[in-house]
Amino acid sequence: MSSPPSASASSSPPPCPKKMITLRSSDGATFEIEETAALQSKTLENMIHENCASTLIPVPNITGEVLARVVEFCSKHAEAGVDDESLGAWDEEFVAVDHTTLFDYIRAANFLEIPTLLDLGCQTVADMIKGKTPDEIKKTFKITTACTPEEEEEVRGENQWAFE
Amino acid sequence: MVNWEELPREILEFIARRLSIEDFLAFRGVCTSWRSTAAKETYDTKSKTPWLMIYADNQRAEFRSPTTGRIYPMQVPGSHVRTLSAPGWILASQGDREYHIFNPLSRVGIELPALTKLRRKSRLRVQLDGPKRLQCRHPRINRIALSSGPSSTRSYVVMIHIHQSLGPLGFAFHRSGEDAWTAVSPAIYLRRSTILQLIYYDGLFVALAANKQIMTFNKRNHLMESRLILGQNIFEGHPYLVEYSGSLLAAWTMWGEGNGPVKKIRVFKVDLEKGTEEEVMSLGNASLFLNGNSSFSVEFNAESCLLGVKRNHVYFIDNIDEKKKSYRMDNGEVETYFDATSCHDYAAAWFQPDFSAFL
Numbered sequence: 001m002s003s004p005p006s007a008s009a010s011s012s013p014p015p016c017p018k019k020m021i022t023l024r025s026s027d028g029a030t031f032e033i034e035e036t037a038a039l040q041s042k043t044l045e046n047m048i049h050e051n052c053a054s055t056l057i058p059v060p061n062i063t064g065e066v067l068a069r070v071v072e073f074c075s076k077h078a079e080a081g082v083d084d085e086s087l088g089a090w091d092e093e094f095v096a097v098d099h100t101t102l103f104d105y106i107r108a109a110n111f112l113e114i115p116t117l118l119d120l121g122c123q124t125v126a127d128m129i130k131g132k133t134p135d136e137i138k139k140t141f142k143i144t145t146a147c148t149p150e151e152e153e154e155v156r157g158e159n160q161w162a163f164e
Numbered sequence: 165m166v167n168w169e170e171l172p173r174e175i176l177e178f179i180a181r182r183l184s185i186e187d188f189l190a191f192r193g194v195c196t197s198w199r200s201t202a203a204k205e206t207y208d209t210k211s212k213t214p215w216l217m218i219y220a221d222n223q224r225a226e227f228r229s230p231t232t233g234r235i236y237p238m239q240v241p242g243s244h245v246r247t248l249s250a251p252g253w254i255l256a257s258q259g260d261r262e263y264h265i266f267n268p269l270s271r272v273g274i275e276l277p278a279l280t281k282l283r284r285k286s287r288l289r290v291q292l293d294g295p296k297r298l299q300c301r302h303p304r305i306n307r308i309a310l311s312s313g314p315s316s317t318r319s320y321v322v323m324i325h326i327h328q329s330l331g332p333l334g335f336a337f338h339r340s341g342e343d344a345w346t347a348v349s350p351a352i353y354l355r356r357s358t359i360l361q362l363i364y365y366d367g368l369f370v371a372l373a374a375n376k377q378i379m380t381f382n383k384r385n386h387l388m389e390s391r392l393i394l395g396q397n398i399f400e401g402h403p404y405l406v407e408y409s410g411s412l413l414a415a416w417t418m419w420g421e422g423n424g425p426v427k428k429i430r431v432f433k434v435d436l437e438k439g440t441e442e443e444v445m446s447l448g449n450a451s452l453f454l455n456g457n458s459s460f461s462v463e464f465n466a467e468s469c470l471l472g473v474k475r476n477h478v479y480f481i482d483n484i485d486e487k488k489k490s491y492r493m494d495n496g497e498v499e500t501y502f503d504a505t506s507c508h509d510y511a512a513a514w515f516q517p518d519f520s521a522f523l
Contacts, residue, residue: 103166110175119466122175126182126469131232134193141168145195155193158519161238161269162186 021048022056023071029064030056033071037078042113061111066104069094073117095124099141169197176201181467184212184231185269185517209251209518210460211468214453214479216488216502217254217513220245225254225268227515230472230502238268249363249458250313250320252518260304265314265322269519274314274340279303279326281344282336301329307362307457309369313518314340323348323369323381325359332358335371335381335388348386361405363458365412370436372405372414380436392439398430404480406452406459412436413444413461415454417480417491425484426498429491446493447476453514454480460516481512488512 019035021044038044047057059067076082076090095102102124109117129137134155137143147155180191180202188207192199218235219226225240241264242256248265257263266273280303307325314320319340326333335348361372369381371388376395379388394414395403401416412434420427431452432441449464451473462468464475473479478491479501488502 099168100166103168103171106171106175110172115466118175118178122178123182125179126187129179129183129187129191131187132190134190137190137194143169143195143198145169145197147193147196147199151196151199152193155189158192159189161271161519162189162236 020055023067024056024058025062025064025067026060027064029067031064031067031071033075034078037071037074040074040077040114040116042115044112059112062108063104066101066108069101069105070108070112070114070117074114077116091120095120169195173201177206178467181206181208182469184229184469184471185209185519186229186232189519204519207518208467209516210462211465211470212462212516213470213473214460214462214514214516217245217247217515223258225256227268227517228502231469239271240268241266241273246308246457247455247513247515248308248310249460250310251460251516253310253313254515255305255308255457257305260302263305265310267313267519269517272314276322277338277342277344279305279345282326282347283344284347284349303328303333306332307359307371309362309364309458311364311369321369323362323364325362325371335359337369337381346386348381348388360403363405363407365405365407366410366436368436370405370412372403376403378414378434378436391436392434392441394432394434394441401430402483404454404456404459406454406461408447408450408452408461409463413452414441415452415459415478417454417482419484423484425487426480426482426489426491428496429478429480429493431478431493447478449475451475452478454478455513457513460514479514481514486512 020032021035021038023031023033025031035048038048044057051057062070073094095105102121105117106121109121128140132140176198180188183191185207188202192202213230216228216230217225218228220240221243223240223243225238225245227236227238229236240254240256242258242262244257246255248255252267252269254266254268255263256266261278263276264273265276303326305324306327309323311321312318321337321339323335323337325335336345337348338345357373357375359371359373363370371379372394373379376393378391378394380391382389395416398416398418401418404415406413406415413431414434415429415431417426418428418430419425431444431447433444434441450461452461453459462470462473464470474490476493478493479488480491481488487500490499490501
């Protein structure tokens with residue numbers, strides 16, 4: 001079913017709400033997602049427009065486990081009639097996961113260019129950093145490298161005002 | 165096992181941009197790769213919850229960070245302190261002499277020329293015949309504005325309005341690197357007018373006089389030019405000039421009956437080109453912070469870190485009861501934001517900390 005052509009020449013046809021796209025993860029699992037939900041990803045949007053005949057899109061960088069959740073996120077955010085408060089609560093639950101999973105979400109959001117998921121992921125990390133000293137941050141994120149001695153000296157200078 | 169040190173640069177940048185100043189500095193101290201993605205210049209103080217300067221005396225100022233609740237005492241070069249429109253900078257003076265522009269976080273300071281070094285440039289003559297000392301007794305800075313924060317790559321201009329023991333003297337300006345002030349010739353009818361506000365907006369120094377006249381400084385002929393007269397309908401309020409989303413606003417805090425605490429705030433968008441003003445009923449995704457010398461706006465977006473600040477509010481300091489309050493634009497509700505009645509009332513001001521100060 002296609003909508004009538006619009007008077008002005010537009011490069012992309014309006015999405016048909018029920019059209020399903022299939023995504024295939026790096027480990028071969030497939031997931032169905034509505035086209036409107038998929039358009040939340042700029043990467044997928046480009047692929048859909050370039051590859052209009054086929055409805056199977058390979059997503060080689062993302063495992064099935066993570067892709068399933070990303071599909072869930074996009075579908076939820078494409079839903080009509082969800083108020084800001086309940087969506088916010090849903091988002092909060094979505095990112096209440098272990099660090100490994102959060103890291104995967106952020107990387108997937110970056111690769112697929114999903115601004116809402118990237119914002120959510122980065123804000124969650126920012127909240128984890130809040131109020132911590134550099135050492136505490138390193139512990140939280142299990143970071144083993146450090147600043148060079150010159151940098152450490154600069155860090156001390158930058159933070160002096162807080163310890164006057 | 166994930167390696168957070170090896171997150172792509174752009175993601176680390178995204179994360180760093182969302183941090184308050186304390187957290188941003190902690191982020192910079194984690195490791196070399198994180199540090200390299202959080203350059204000082206990327207810290208955008210305009211999108212963060214402002215601090216409150218709650219005390220200034222004895223060459224010391226105290227700032228309260230609302231996000232952590234911590235109070236930071238800092239040494240400053242003077243006991244009288246005012247915030248400036250250039251974020252991160254204050255004006256400190258010791259007894260109306262020795263004015264310094266100072267950044268309390270980076271501790272970079274610039275001494276301004278003495279007010280007695282005041283040159284008058286005649287409009288009619290091209291050549292100065294030596295600096296002419298103006299007769300003035302006990303000159304002091306009444307209002308001050310900077311074209312930008314001092315930095316090693318940019319020159320800046322400081323404009324001031326001077327008062328002396330006999331009353332308002334006039335405007336003067338100083339360019340970075342010069343060793344004296346140059347007087348601005350005011351229009352005759354402005355000579356004795358008290359200047360209530362002086363800000364830098366859209367490449368212009370804009371002043372508001374007590375007679376509600378708005379003037380701008382003409383760089384070419386060094387004159388203050390009148391643009392419009394404000395607030396014809398407002399009689400009992402104090403005006404503040406503030407930039408908001410590229411526009412110039414005049415916000416009036418109106419006190420209650422019998423000079424009681426502020427009960428209403430009205431905001432007008434000023435069009436300097438057309439010489440008109442139009443009332444603004446909503447600030448949308450932004451809020452205003454009003455200071456006697458330097459007001460500013462903050463905008464809510466994906467990267468802002470504005471904990472404790474609500475959108476479409478005006479934050480101000482009520483001089484009647486010394487409380488820091490917020491005014492809700494959509495329903496006129498006034499709430500106390502911070503009650504520190506022990507503050508020196510002239511010291512209380514909203515402050516946007518910034519450490520990227522180079523000389």
